[in-house]
Amino acid sequence: MIALTFLLRRLSLSVFVFIGVLILTFFVSRVIPGNPAALYAGARPRPEQVAAIEVKLGLDKPLHEQFLVYVGDLLDGDLGESYHSRRSINTDLRIFLPATLELVIAAVVIALVVGIPVGVLAGAYPGSVFDYATRIIAIAGVSVPSFWLALIAQFVFFSSLGWLPLGGRISRDVSLFYPIAAQTGFYVVDAALSSNWKAFFDALHHLILPALVLSAYPLGITIRMTQASMLEVLSETYITAARAAGLSQRVILFKLALKNAIMPALTVVGLSFAYSITGAFLVETIFSWPGVGKYVTEAVLNVDFPVIIAVTLVVTIVYILVNLVVDLLQALLDPRVRLG
Amino acid sequence: MTILAIENLHVEFSTPFGAVYAIRGIDFTLAKGDILGLVGETGCGKSVTGRSIMRLLDDNARITGGRIVFEDVDLLRLTDADMHDIRGNRIAMIFQDPATALNPLFTIGEQIMDVLRAHQSNGHGGLKVRAMRLLADVGLPDPAQMMNVYPHQLSGGQQQRAMIALSLAADPDVIIADEPTTALDVTIQAQILDLLRKLQRERAISVLLITHDLGIVAETCQQVVVLYAGRVVEKGAVEAIFASPQHPYTRGLLAALPRPGSRGSDLQVIAGTVPSGLERIAGCAFAPRCDYVMDICRRQQPALSFINSAHVSACYLHEMPKDD
Amino acid sequence: MKLEVGSTLWFLLRDRAAVLSAVFLVLVALSAVFAPLLSPYAAQGMGEPDLRSKFVAPGIEHPFGTDGLGRDQVARLMFGARRSLSMGLLVVLAAIAIGTPLGLIAGYLGGWVDEALMRVTDVFLAFPPLLLAIAIAAALGASYVNAVAAIAVTWWPWYARLARAQTLSVRERAYIEAARGIGVRHRVIMRRHVLPNILTPIVVQGTLDVGTAILVAAGLSFIGLGTQAPYADWGVMISDGRLYFLSGRWWLSTFPGLAIFLTAMAFNFLGDGVRVAADPRLRRTL
Numbered sequence: 001m002i003a004l005t006f007l008l009r010r011l012s013l014s015v016f017v018f019i020g021v022l023i024l025t026f027f028v029s030r031v032i033p034g035n036p037a038a039l040y041a042g043a044r045p046r047p048e049q050v051a052a053i054e055v056k057l058g059l060d061k062p063l064h065e066q067f068l069v070y071v072g073d074l075l076d077g078d079l080g081e082s083y084h085s086r087r088s089i090n091t092d093l094r095i096f097l098p099a100t101l102e103l104v105i106a107a108v109v110i111a112l113v114v115g116i117p118v119g120v121l122a123g124a125y126p127g128s129v130f131d132y133a134t135r136i137i138a139i140a141g142v143s144v145p146s147f148w149l150a151l152i153a154q155f156v157f158f159s160s161l162g163w164l165p166l167g168g169r170i171s172r173d174v175s176l177f178y179p180i181a182a183q184t185g186f187y188v189v190d191a192a193l194s195s196n197w198k199a200f201f202d203a204l205h206h207l208i209l210p211a212l213v214l215s216a217y218p219l220g221i222t223i224r225m226t227q228a229s230m231l232e233v234l235s236e237t238y239i240t241a242a243r244a245a246g247l248s249q250r251v252i253l254f255k256l257a258l259k260n261a262i263m264p265a266l267t268v269v270g271l272s273f274a275y276s277i278t279g280a281f282l283v284e285t286i287f288s289w290p291g292v293g294k295y296v297t298e299a300v301l302n303v304d305f306p307v308i309i310a311v312t313l314v315v316t317i318v319y320i321l322v323n324l325v326v327d328l329l330q331a332l333l334d335p336r337v338r339l340g
Numbered sequence: 341m342t343i344l345a346i347e348n349l350h351v352e353f354s355t356p357f358g359a360v361y362a363i364r365g366i367d368f369t370l371a372k373g374d375i376l377g378l379v380g381e382t383g384c385g386k387s388v389t390g391r392s393i394m395r396l397l398d399d400n401a402r403i404t405g406g407r408i409v410f411e412d413v414d415l416l417r418l419t420d421a422d423m424h425d426i427r428g429n430r431i432a433m434i435f436q437d438p439a440t441a442l443n444p445l446f447t448i449g450e451q452i453m454d455v456l457r458a459h460q461s462n463g464h465g466g467l468k469v470r471a472m473r474l475l476a477d478v479g480l481p482d483p484a485q486m487m488n489v490y491p492h493q494l495s496g497g498q499q500q501r502a503m504i505a506l507s508l509a510a511d512p513d514v515i516i517a518d519e520p521t522t523a524l525d526v527t528i529q530a531q532i533l534d535l536l537r538k539l540q541r542e543r544a545i546s547v548l549l550i551t552h553d554l555g556i557v558a559e560t561c562q563q564v565v566v567l568y569a570g571r572v573v574e575k576g577a578v579e580a581i582f583a584s585p586q587h588p589y590t591r592g593l594l595a596a597l598p599r600p601g602s603r604g605s606d607l608q609v610i611a612g613t614v615p616s617g618l619e620r621i622a623g624c625a626f627a628p629r630c631d632y633v634m635d636i637c638r639r640q641q642p643a644l645s646f647i648n649s650a651h652v653s654a655c656y657l658h659e660m661p662k663d664d
Numbered sequence: 665m666k667l668e669v670g671s672t673l674w675f676l677l678r679d680r681a682a683v684l685s686a687v688f689l690v691l692v693a694l695s696a697v698f699a700p701l702l703s704p705y706a707a708q709g710m711g712e713p714d715l716r717s718k719f720v721a722p723g724i725e726h727p728f729g730t731d732g733l734g735r736d737q738v739a740r741l742m743f744g745a746r747r748s749l750s751m752g753l754l755v756v757l758a759a760i761a762i763g764t765p766l767g768l769i770a771g772y773l774g775g776w777v778d779e780a781l782m783r784v785t786d787v788f789l790a791f792p793p794l795l796l797a798i799a800i801a802a803a804l805g806a807s808y809v810n811a812v813a814a815i816a817v818t819w820w821p822w823y824a825r826l827a828r829a830q831t832l833s834v835r836e837r838a839y840i841e842a843a844r845g846i847g848v849r850h851r852v853i854m855r856r857h858v859l860p861n862i863l864t865p866i867v868v869q870g871t872l873d874v875g876t877a878i879l880v881a882a883g884l885s886f887i888g889l890g891t892q893a894p895y896a897d898w899g900v901m902i903s904d905g906r907l908y909f910l911s912g913r914w915w916l917s918t919f920p921g922l923a924i925f926l927t928a929m930a931f932n933f934l935g936d937g938v939r940v941a942a943d944p945r946l947r948r949t950l
Contacts, residue, residue: 013786020787025799032803039803139936143928145879147886148902148921151909159910166910237440244394245455245506246428255454259445274792281794282883286906296798297887305802312799316791323790335490336444356671 006331014324021316026070029309031063042083043303049083079310084302089310092295097314098185099169100280100291105186106207107214107276108269115219116265119226123261124253126231134223141220150213150283157209164209167288174202210287214279218272222265229264233257266330270323277315343546344370344393344431344514349406351388351397351570353617360617362388364570365406367644370514370563375540375547377557377578379593380567383614386550389567390516393548394433395423410514429459432507436519438499442491448475448502449487452509459510474505478535497528504535508543515539518550533560554593558582566590569615569625572644576651586653589626624655632657675941682937685930692927696745709739711894719908722915729915731904737915740896741923747897748924751812751890752878756870758816760823764859764866767827772835772854778828785821793818794883801889808897811890815880819873826869830862868938875931882924898924 033039037054054060058069073080079089122134157164165171169187170180178199180190188207191200233239234257242252277293284293292311299307351363363385370376378386391397393408395415408415410431415423435441443451452471468487475483478501491499500520507515517536521529537560539545549561557564557578565575566589574587585591592610612629615621623638624630630637636656644654676682700706708714713733720730728737770781788796801814834840835858843853882899884890891897896904898920905916 016783017786017790020783021790024787024796028796028799028803032800135936139929139932140925143875143879143925143932145882145886145899145902145921145924145928147883147899148917148924151902151906151917152921155910155914237435237437238443240396241433241435241441241503241506242443242454243396244427244433245458246424246426246510247454247458248424251454251458256443256446260443263445277792278794278883281798282886285887300798300802300806300887300889303802308799308802312791312795315795319792320790334445336492356674 003331007328010324010327010331014320017320018317021313021320022071022074023067025309025313025316026067028312029305030057030059030066030070033305039303039305040083042305045083053083074313079314080306082299082304082307084299084304084307089307092307093292093310093314095185096290096292096295097318099289100277100284100293100315101318102186102188103207103210103214103284103289103291104273104276104280106188106211107279108218108272110211110215111218111222111272111276112269114215115222115268116226116262119223119265120230120253120258120261122223123227123230123234124257131227134227138220138223138227141216141223143220144216145282146213146216146279147282147286149216150210150286153209153213154286165206167206167210167286169206169290170199170203171206174199178202210283210289213283213287214276217275217279218268221271221275222268225268225271226261226265230257230261233260236260263330263334266326266333270319270326273322274319277319341372342369343372343411344548345407345409346389346393347407347409349389349392349408350404351385351392352402352404353398354400354402358618361620362401362570362617363392364621366565366567366570366572368565368572368575370546370548372513372546373540373544374563375536375549375561376563376565377554377561378548378550378565378567379552379554379557381552381614383617384567385570386552386567387518390433390518390548390550393516394427394431396427396433428455428507428512429510430512431514431516432510432512433516433518434500434503434507434520437523438496438503439491439523441503442499442506444491447488447490448494448505449489452502452506455506455509471505471509474508475502477508478502478505479531480505495528496524497531500524500528500532501535504532504539508539511543512545514546514548516548516550519552520549521556522551522553529556530559536560555597566593569621570617571625572654573626574651574653574655575644576647576653580648580651584647584651586647586651586658587626587655588630588632588657590653672938672941676937679937679941681933682941685933685937688926688930689934692745692923692930693749695742696749699739699742699746703736703739703742705736705739706743708735709743711735711896719913728919729913731916732908737901737919740901741898741919743895744897744901744920745923747808747891747895748878748882748899748927749874751808751881751885751897752874754812755815755819755877755881756873758812759819760866760870762816763820763823763825764827764862766820767824767829768831768854768858768862770824771828771831772850772858781824781828785824788818788821791818794880797880797884798887798889801884806889806892808891808895811881811884814889815877815884819877822873823866823870826866827862830865831858834858834861872931872935872938875928875935878931879924879928 030036037050037057037059038045040053040057041049058066061069077090079093081088082092118134122131125131154166158166178196180187180196180199180203181194183190183193187203188200191197191203239252239257242256247256280291281293281296284291285297288294292315296308296311346366346368348365348367349363350365353360353362366385366389368376378389380386388397388401392403393415397403403416406416410426415426418426442448449468449471452474453467456467456470472483472487475486480486480498480501486502491502494502520536521532524532533556536547536549540547549556551557561578563576564578564581566573566587568589574581574585574590581590582594585594589610596610610629615625623640624642627633627637634656642654642656644652645658646652647658695702699709703709713735715734717730717734718732720726722729726736726738728741730736731740766781770778796818797814800817801811804810804814840853840857843857881890882897882902885897885899886903888903891900901920902917905913905920909917
């Protein structure tokens with residue numbers, strides 16, 4: 001019963017935020033620009049194009065009616081078309097969004113798998129050499145410009161060592177001779193599902209470098225938050241009580257404290273996701289990774305505004321959903337929320 | 341027979357303002373099967389003494405001198421591994437606020453079984469059976485159901501019973517109870533104290549009861565040690581001290597006790613506050629607050645001296661010839 | 665965050681990384697301010713080409729080399745610092761200027777005003793960082809000022825929340841209750857009594873956020889939405905050098921990247937130092 005109330009409350013918050021996001025993007029696309037139609041028409045539009053867009057967007061109508069048109073189109077699942085390529089944005093996103101999500105999820109997994117244990121140990125041994133080293137790594141992670149790190153990584157792992165490919169999602173010959181049967185749009189997953197191991201390893205090979213670069217910032221965040229929450233948990237009375245009861249350091253750290261520390265640390269999943277997305281927008285171009293980040297940076301160069309707004313909206317919705325799932329997961333794990 | 345002896349213990353804390361002398365040489369002994377009350381105001385060092393015995397002080401605290409002798413072994417000289425074997429197993433601890441001393445994310449059953457597992461103590465039946473027996477021993481209803489309950493689902497009194505069950509898991513010889521009833525309602529207080537007395541009787545456990553409340557001491561303890569500013573000012577058998585308190589501080593504490601029939605306004609409060617511990621004190625630490633202060637009190641620290649065989653006190657007053 | 669200025673400073677000064685960072689930041693700021701006096705290639709720093717010295721590798725004459733238009737990269741870097749540092753600073757100042765009054769009013773008045781503001785901040789924070797800033801900057805048109813405005817518009821909710829939290833803790837204090845009791849007007853109480861008391865933590869937080877702001881601003885510049893030619897900030901310099909980076913002209917992107925990296929790191933070390941120094945529970949980790 002109480003779990004249900006929590007669920008409803010959390011859902012309604014997401015719906016509210018979603019409506020807010022719609023209003024805000026509407027503002028950014030219709031109110032902030034001096035001449036929205038000209039902006040939508042791209043670089044050097046012809047006057048009749050601008051006039052046509054004005055009609056399509058309903059720019060001659062009052063704002064609240066424009067908003068209804070805006071929301072109506074979105075509810076129809078119509079994100080509009082790129083005035084640069086003349087392609088439907090829906091079609092484009094169906095290709096680009098999975099590419100970005102694959103990259104972002106890989107980065108989040110790296111950040112969590114490495115960051116949480118490291119953060120736990122750093123928090124458990126404050127003042128140790130490990131703690132200091134970790135602190136420097138964590139701060140470096142949140143300070144390094146991802147687009148610069150991407151260049152350095154290419155220089156080291158492609159140019160110098162020759163271990164990893166320069167960019168792209170898959171080698172051309174592999175994609176020709178071992179084509180991946182598209183299901184989820186995640187190359188690594190699709191290749192594995194169809195037991196296409198040649199393509200699987202090639203895709204994985206291409207994924208490593210950009211994912212590592214993207215994971216720098218979320219890794220730093222994860223380490224810092226886990227460490228801080230561990231430090232806090234270890235100063236709780238129940239940890240002293242566990243020591244007084246003669247429990248071993250191993251049980252105290254990795255069973256008792258970890259479970260308590262992981263609760264607040266779970267929020268880093270959402271944050272890691274957000275920062276990986278941000279990173280993707282900056283580095284996909286460098287790695288020739290055909291995702292929404294590259295899509296948007298090219299749209300910026302081509303003054304392709306409809307693409308920018310559509311991607312902002314879609315990615316934000318994905319992010320809202322991620323946060324919702326994380327919150328519900330957290331509630332599921334915490335007996336205090338679940339039961340009372 | 342003595343089971344635990346504190347000898348000339350000194351503890352310091354390092355702070356940005358300099359060293360704080362929290363414990364400045366205290367001595368007392370806990371006899372086997374006794375309940376000893378360690379009494380004083382906040383900041384007098386009574387909790388620090390408890391933590392020192394467990395060797396669970398905060399990182400900025402340091403034991404700078406003395407011995408803590410448990411069954412002829414100086415705990416302060418044990419290796420970490422040997423001390424680890426003492427905790428829970430020989431000496432256990434219960435805490436002021438059971439709500440924070442129990443881990444919120446584990447069921448009561450899991451927490452007790454963790455302790456049982458850690459000590460692999462001998463006993464009949466599996467972990468679960470033994471855990472349930474412990475829950476029954478501390479008077480919790482429906483132990484089978486209690487096993488699967490999280491701490492926040494229990495009342496304060498039930499939580500403290502669960503905490504006591506947890507501390508009993510490895511069948512310790514000594515329990516250090518740090519203000520075990522302070523966070524509880526008055527009626528529940530009495531029940532928990534009853535439980536402690538029952539355990540003392542039935543399991544021959546010795547209890548170091550840390551409290552600020554002389555009323556609890558009177559009800560529960562055989563022996564009492566009164567601490568002030570990190571030193572013992574008076575100690576002895578409970579009856580002796582309650583019958584004729586010698587130190588002005590003990591008298592102040594007793595006068596501050598509510599008695600049946602007295603109204604709030606009759607309660608006396610000791611004026612002034614406990615010294616910070618930042619400076620070394622030349623004379624008696626209580627001198628600035630004492631109504632009977634004399635010149636010598638400010639110059640030289642009074643030593644503990646016998647009033648009778650069951651009662652010592654550190655005050656110059658009782659060395660004076662009595663007028664009456 | 666409650667700040668005890670005295671003891672915080674005492675602990676901060678023992679944090680060698682934080683002290684070193686502060687010194688570094690002062691040096692960077694000085695070299696930015698006095699760039700025209702310090703650099704023999706001031707004009708090139710402002711964008712003037714010198715086609716006789718294209719792509720010179722780092723050496724004695726040009727310690728960080730020159731770019732495709734023959735411009736001395738040390739000069740570019742020093743003048744770029746003016747842009748990058750000022751962008752970070754302006755973003756934070758603007759965000760504080762928007763967020764503080766809103767948070768203060770919401771916290772002070774409470775009720776539906778407070779509720780409304782919190783929901784609005786929820787909406788702003790629902791966007792992944794940078795994404796909304798890209799959209800706004802694109803809507804406004806690519807320029808240095810618009811990039812600053814775009815980032816500030818997405819950042820103010822953090823300061824609004826901080827100001828609100830601080831106001832809530834200050835609101836119940838005796839002198840404010842007293843002022844209210846003797847009939848001082850709300851606006852006067854907010855400005856004279858609440859504002860000065862909540863400003864310290866906001867300013868401290870703002871100072872420490874400058875590093876992240878520089879990073880974000882560099883990101884916008886990198887994708888072409890920030891500083892425009894002939895001027896350059898560090899993000900633009902990385903972007904300009906990118907195409908030559910793997911073909912031997914490594915110095916073009918390396919040095920501006922290091923500049924951003926080290927500056928952001930210095931701000932973060934300083935921030936970490938203040939956080940630890942201000943929190944008694946964390947101090948023992950020093």
